[in-house]
Amino acid sequence: MYRHSVLKSLCKEEDLILRELARDFVDQEIMPVRERIDDDEHHAIVKELLQGLANLGFIRAIFPERHGGSDIRSAVTLGLPLEEIARGDSGIAVALACTLWPFMPAVWANNDAVLDHFGPIFCGDELRIGCFNMTEPGGSSGGGGCDIENPGMQGRKIRTTAKLDGEHWVLNGQKIWASNSGIADAYLMVCTTDASQGDEGIALIYVPGDAEGLSFGNFERKAGMAADRNTTTYLENVRVPKEYRVSGPGDDARYFHANLAVGRLASAAMSVGNAQGAFETVLDFTGDRVVGKPGKPIRHHSIAAAMIADMAIGIETARMTYLTGAYRFDHPKEYGAAYSLEQLSYASIAKVYGADVAVMVTNRAMELMGSYGYVRECHLEKYWRDCKIIQLWLGGAQLGRFDVCRAYYDLPL
Ligand SMILES: Cc1cc2nc3c(=O)[nH]c(=O)nc-3n(C[C@H](O)[C@H](O)[C@H](O)COP(=O)(O)OP(=O)(O)OC[C@H]3O[C@@H](n4cnc5c(N)ncnc54)[C@H](O)[C@@H]3O)c2cc1C
Structure with missing residues (x-):
């Protein structure tokens, strides 16, 4: 299977190592259990997976080193593993992302009272949310x-x-x-x-x-x-x-707006991971299943190949868009303060586009898999159900588009 890659100029060697760590965790730990998560009433599987991510250091990632954290602040560095985890299960990615998300403002503001209290708790061995x-x-x-x-x-x-x-x-x-x-x-x-x-x-x-x-x-x-x-x-x-x-x-409002941009970038990364998971599933399925006369795999029929190409185009462009947004967020001197309307606008482009791509990809993938796409055993329908909410949360598709416009002209309310 072809494995997607990212432009090395956008990230550091350590970013790719973290992504690899998340990728292996997804393949070994999440993929075998992902279909059971919907029935995991008491969240036993979910907690075990999140504990596994905590053990790998993903929960303490953004906390200061003095508490045992890794002091990671880069949106690119955090976005890449998040995308990978969403390829396995977007809900697990959300639970992880939303554990880090509330602490971004304290980290930016160097709020010692908050970090000194919560840092040691969140950097410990026990899973914290x-x-x-x-x-x-x-x-x-x-x-x-x-x-x-x-x-x-x-x-x-x-x-x-x-x-x-x-x-x-x-x-x-x-x-x-x-x-x-x-x-x-x-x-x-x-x-x-x-x-x-x-x-x-x-x-x-x-x-x-x-x-x-x-x-x-x-x-x-x-x-x-x-x-x-x-x-x-x-x-x-x-x-x-x-x-x-x-x-x-005043400062709190600025940190709030910066955190909205972070939330939208993270949503974009998770959309891409979700779409990638659905894409890999449909590639496998359409390579095996033979249809038509003369009989050939679904993906060799031109109508299916064109649909698969559109999915790949969407995923690759959405990935570049969120990574560009993350890179811009990491470089405020060149692209505007973290709380600026410019940053929120670009993050919204990434989120609105990424979520639309995920919804399109999972929908098309289901068409190509027919009824098999609609049943749990074939590992597609969960991507389809999971990604829709990314389009709806954090302002939804409509406010998200409003926020895109804000960098280009004054938009009343
Ligand atoms: C699974 C899940 C996870 C969530 N996670 C979080 C979380 O971690 N933290 C949190 O605080 N919230 C969270 N939310 C809430 C979510 O972000 C909000 O529900 C969402 O932002 C939209 O609010 P609403 O549903 O009330 O929609 P509404 O505000 O009622 O909007 C409805 C529609 O109107 C559009 N609209 C809104 N404003 C305008 C406008 N000015 N002009 C034109 N159209 C507009 C919207 O885009 C949408 O299409 C979550 C929700 C879900 C379901």
Whole structure:
């Protein structure tokens, strides 16, 4: 089987070693069990796989070396293994990515109080899980959903409040959907100190998973992404030390926007991995199954070959797009500050395009596999179910496109 490669000028030798590590883990540990993850009610398989990734150092990757971490900050370095893991199972990739995601702002801000508390816990031998809790319920009166992350709303729709009471923040509100919610050891809550202040009011505050006043609903029942757990998070007078705020007024909004760009780049990497997994599956299947007169493998028929070519074109261009976005994110002097609309725009190009490619590839692959594509035993339908949500989360396909435009012209809200 031809194995895809990346332009070496975009990455360092160590990046390729990390990708190889993830690739081997996927082939040896994830592939043999991936079809059982949907039935893994108590997450025993999922926890074992995540523990395996923790053992390889992927969870401590971004933490400072003084806590046993690897101090990895590069989006390229983190994106490549994430793509590989999503080739095996996108839900496992999400659970891993969303463990690292909430800690990016603390790392960027060099928030010692947060890193000194959570660093040793997350760099230890035992599996730890993180959660970036941003989305809130919406409704006919507006707010919630995409309005929370829409840069045009400037945080004015955030309803989860943070009030300073002496040496503590007191948090109240409700969050929905966030990956790893209900099972996380640490949460980063997107709050406001005063919604009328817009971006100045945005406050990113860390909350330990066992904090008093934190409670959760039932886990959502979803079409796919079974390895990722999602529930409603309730905050009732949750108190945390005031140092658990990422930084301060204005800065927190900038870290929030930078983290949205990271989330979209990670989503793009996972879309490419998902599409690659589906592509490898359909290549195998269409090479074996013989149809037509004269009988020949499906992939030798020109109509199928053209479809396979379109899948390859989509995957290769989506891969280059997310890696270019990651490279740009790693080089803010040349391509704009991490929180800039330029970075969010390019990350959104990568995410919108990557997710569309994954949906197209899994759909076409299923057409070429016929009914076999629709049953679990043939390893395709899970990719098809899993990738759809990548198109819908983090602003969805529509706000994502809005955010692309923001680098090119002023777009009201
Ligand atoms: C499996 C899963 C994992 C998730 N993980 C996380 C997570 O880790 N953290 C977290 O905080 N959230 C998470 N989410 C939530 C997700 O990011 C949001 O659901 C998503 O951003 C959109 O919000 P919504 O579903 O309320 O859609 P809505 O806001 O109701 O949007 C509905 C539609 O309107 C479009 N739209 C929105 N704004 C505009 C506009 N201004 N103009 C035109 N069209 C617009 C949208 O693109 C979409 O098409 C997750 C959700 C799921 C299902």
